Amino acid sequence: MKVLLTGSTGYIGRRLKRKLLENKEITLRVYVRNKKTLSKDINKNFEIFEGDTFDKEKLKKALTGIDVAYYLIHSLSRDNYKDLDKISAQNFIDIAQQCGVKKVIYLGGLGVKNEQTSEHLLSRIQTGEILSSKKDIQTIWIRAGVIIGSGSTSFEIIRNLTEKLPIMTTPKWVNTKAQPIAVDDVLKYLEQSLYLKEKKNLIIDIGSEQLTYKQMMLLTAKVLKLKRIIIPLPFLSINLSSYWLNLFTPVQFKVAKALIEGLKSEVIIQNNNARKYFPGINPLSYEKAVKKAVKEIKMNQVISRWSDTDNSAKVWDKDHEKEIADAIYVDRKEKEILTVSKVQVYKSFISIGGKDGWFIFDSLWEVRGFIDKLLGGVGLNRGRKNQYSLNIGESLDFWKVVDIKENERLLLYAQMKVPGDAWLEFKIEDNKLIQSAYFYPKGLFGRIYWYSLVPIHYLVFNNMINSIIKKAEKL
Numbered sequence: 001m002k003v004l005l006t007g008s009t010g011y012i013g014r015r016l017k018r019k020l021l022e023n024k025e026i027t028l029r030v031y032v033r034n035k036k037t038l039s040k041d042i043n044k045n046f047e048i049f050e051g052d053t054f055d056k057e058k059l060k061k062a063l064t065g066i067d068v069a070y071y072l073i074h075s076l077s078r079d080n081y082k083d084l085d086k087i088s089a090q091n092f093i094d095i096a097q098q099c100g101v102k103k104v105i106y107l108g109g110l111g112v113k114n115e116q117t118s119e120h121l122l123s124r125i126q127t128g129e130i131l132s133s134k135k136d137i138q139t140i141w142i143r144a145g146v147i148i149g150s151g152s153t154s155f156e157i158i159r160n161l162t163e164k165l166p167i168m169t170t171p172k173w174v175n176t177k178a179q180p181i182a183v184d185d186v187l188k189y190l191e192q193s194l195y196l197k198e199k200k201n202l203i204i205d206i207g208s209e210q211l212t213y214k215q216m217m218l219l220t221a222k223v224l225k226l227k228r229i230i231i232p233l234p235f236l237s238i239n240l241s242s243y244w245l246n247l248f249t250p251v252q253f254k255v256a257k258a259l260i261e262g263l264k265s266e267v268i269i270q271n272n273n274a275r276k277y278f279p280g281i282n283p284l285s286y287e288k289a290v291k292k293a294v295k296e297i298k299m300n301q302v303i304s305r306w307s308d309t310d311n312s313a314k315v316w317d318k319d320h321e322k323e324i325a326d327a328i329y330v331d332r333k334e335k336e337i338l339t340v341s342k343v344q345v346y347k348s349f350i351s352i353g354g355k356d357g358w359f360i361f362d363s364l365w366e367v368r369g370f371i372d373k374l375l376g377g378v379g380l381n382r383g384r385k386n387q388y389s390l391n392i393g394e395s396l397d398f399w400k401v402v403d404i405k406e407n408e409r410l411l412l413y414a415q416m417k418v419p420g421d422a423w424l425e426f427k428i429e430d431n432k433l434i435q436s437a438y439f440y441p442k443g444l445f446g447r448i449y450w451y452s453l454v455p456i457h458y459l460v461f462n463n464m465i466n467s468i469i470k471k472a473e474k475l
Contacts, residue, residue, distance in 0.1 A: 001026045001194065002065055004101075006053070006092075007072030009037045009393055011152060012107060012186065014304035016070065019191050021045050026194070031062040034316040036403070037393035053088040056095060063099040068194055071106040071131060074124070082123045089130040096137060103138045105193045106131050107186070110145040110179065110205060110267035118261035132201050140193045141203045142186075145267035146216070148289040149183025150296035151305035151385065153251065153259070158213075159293075160249040160381065162220045167229045171241045173263040174214040174232050179207025182289035188281050189274070196277060205269040208283040213263065216286060223290045246373055250383070253376030305385045305395065315413055320402050324411075324423055327438035329450050331457050333465045335433045340472045342428050346407045347388070348472035349426040349433075352464075353397045354384035359467035361460045365397075368416070372398060377417040399424065419446035426468070435465045 003020060007013035008030040020028050028046040032038060035048050051058030053073060063069060073088055074081070096104060108128045111121040132139040146154040161168060189206055196202070211219070214230050221228040242257040251259070274281070284292070296302055337345050352358060358365040369380030380397045384390070390410070394401050399412035407428065414422035420441040427434045437457065441447045 002029065002067045003027065003194070004029045004031055004062060004066045004069040005072070006031045006070060008032055010072060011304045012147075012183070012190075013070075013072045015183065016072070016187055016190055017046075018303065019187055023191070029062065029066065031059070034393075037316075037391070053091050054084075056091055059091060060095050060099065063096055063101060066096075066099065066101050068103045068105065069096055069101050070190070071104055071127075074127070082119055082126075085123045085127050086130065089127045093131050093134055093137065097134050101137055103140065103194075104131055105140045105190060106142065107190060108141055108143050110143045110207065110269065111265055112270065114265070116265045118258065118265065120258040120261060121265060121267075128203070138199060139201045140196065141201070142189050142193065143203065143205045144181050144186055145178045145207055146180035147183050147186055148180050148286065148293060150293040150302045152183060152293075153255075154180070155290070155293055156305075157245065157249045157251060157259070158217055158220050159224075161245075162217050162224060162226065162228060164248050166227070167231070168217070169231050169233050170214070171260075172232050172234050173241075173260070174217070174230060175212050176263055176266055177210050177212055178216075178267045179210050179269055180216065180286050180289065181207045182284040182292065184292070185281060185283045189278060192278055192281070198277065202273060202277065203271060204273040204277065205271050206274045206283070207269050208285055208289070210268060211286055219287050220290050223287060223294060246376060248381075250378070250381040252378045300386055300388075302385050305382075315400050315402060315415075318402075318413075318421075320411065320413065320423065323421060323440060324425070324438050327423070327440050329439040329441070331437040331461055333435045333461055335435075335465050335469055337428070337431055337433050337469065337472070340469065340475075342407050344472040344475045345428055345433055345468065346410075347475055348468045350390050350404070350410055351388050351471075352468070353380075353399070354387050356387060358460075358464070360463050364456065364460060369398060372416040375417040378415050419443065419449050433465060433468065435461065435468075437461060 003026045005013060005017055005020065005028060008017045009032055017030065020026060029049060030038070030046060031049050031051065033052050035050050038048060049058065049062040051062065053059055071092060074085055093104065106128055109121055109124040111117060111125060113122065113125060128141045132141060148155045186206065189204065217230060218228060241260045242253055245251065245256040245260060246253040366380065373379035378398050382395045382397060384396045385394055390396065390401050390404055392401050392404055396412060398414065398416040400415050402413045403409060403411035410426045412424045420439055423438040425436045425438070439450050441450055
């Protein structure tokens with residue numbers, strides 16, 4: 001069986017790829033915007049096709065010869081995501097039909113169409129309807145609500161709110177019902193859908209027990225051994241709730257707003273097809289799913305995070321090397337590394353940020369992250385997936401890893417709110433560590449921004465390169 005996996009660098013896709021690679025009955029092909037994000041996964045076990053669902057020619061090449069295709073794509077981080085999702089799904093199913101694909105498996109969201117349904121949920125439903133529109137292609141439409149797992153958007157929001165706020169004043173949506181599901185159970189449904197003998201289109205709603213969001217937070221507090229008080233307030237607006245979520249959790253404002261709007265609607269199972277077609281899957285309870293997620297975080301075994309492909313279109317459509325060469329402002333520091341090895345220096349600079357912070361001026365980075373959150377940006381709350389290793393495409397606080405070469409280079413692209421484009425590079429060349437900050441300003445304000453930060457940059461960047469060397473000496 002020849003299988004195409006889209007969204008293979010996303011939260012679900014990265015985990016599903018691992019499972020599919022263990023399956024000896026299939027030949028796997030992945031379709032990815034930038035193959036650099038698969039750099040540590042590249043091997044002889046699967047094919048890689050580069051492109052996106054808006055490039056019909058590349059999409060046709062990827063779908064040619066495929067029996068079953070997974071559709072794990074959505075554009076929530078982009079402003080016009082609803083229109084983009086519609087175009088993407090239509091392109092995909094049209095070309096899948098041309099290429100003779102027999103089955104499409106789509107992971108969407110629980111929810112029904114009514115006056116309360118959010119734009120986000122409507123877009124997910126619309127995508128499912130488009131993918132189910134061809135008579136000669138079977139579509140397995142799996143619908144999940146709140147996915148609980150280490151690094152998932154839902155779990156990160158619930159965990160951050162629970163850990164940071166002993167007393168929570170919340171909007172009335174905390175009493176909305178949902179049916180959460182463990183990420184491992186989602187993966188089981190997705191993989192086993194390959195072998196369904198049913199030939200017609202199916203909508204399969206999946207989830208565990210019904211809980212309100214308040215109950216979820218209290219159960220999370222129980223697992224974390226915390227005492228929490230939740231006070232629902234009827235007058236908190238969607239915008240105010242979104243700012244609240246943006247400030248105390250890793251998600252940025254526009255994503256928080258889309259999610260908050262979705263919380264007005266119940267996301268509960270509408271059919272019994274999960275039990276009917278997958279009798280061997282017994283979903284974990286919410287509490288057990290949380291315990292497993294917490295354990296993975298403590299053991300540093302997080303396979304994927306929600307932010308791995310956050311804003312990926314903007315990041316990967318750039319020619320970073322060319323734009324760095326065109327940068328108007330550069331702050332470069334150099335330091336000889338005579339007493340330590342290149343390996344030690346490399347290990348030192350790839351472990352910056354996250355829980356280890358940004359050395360002596362970490363408080364200034366915290367202030368910058370807080371300001372970024374107030375402006376609706378990503379802030380520092382995203383942290384990093386693993387404190388001691390990085391992959392291309394991963395998030396590091398308010399940076400995105402766009403290039404990494406072992407014992408040689410790390411290039412980060414800024415995703416904070418900034419009037420221009422900014423990069424931070426660490427490079428080992430001969431017996432020197434070269435640390436460079438690049439900035440391409442947008443307009444007059446971008447130039448004012450750069451010059452206003454020159455004194456702070458002098459302190460921060462000098463301390464950073466010296467601290468990286470000192471840290472390397474201790475490794």
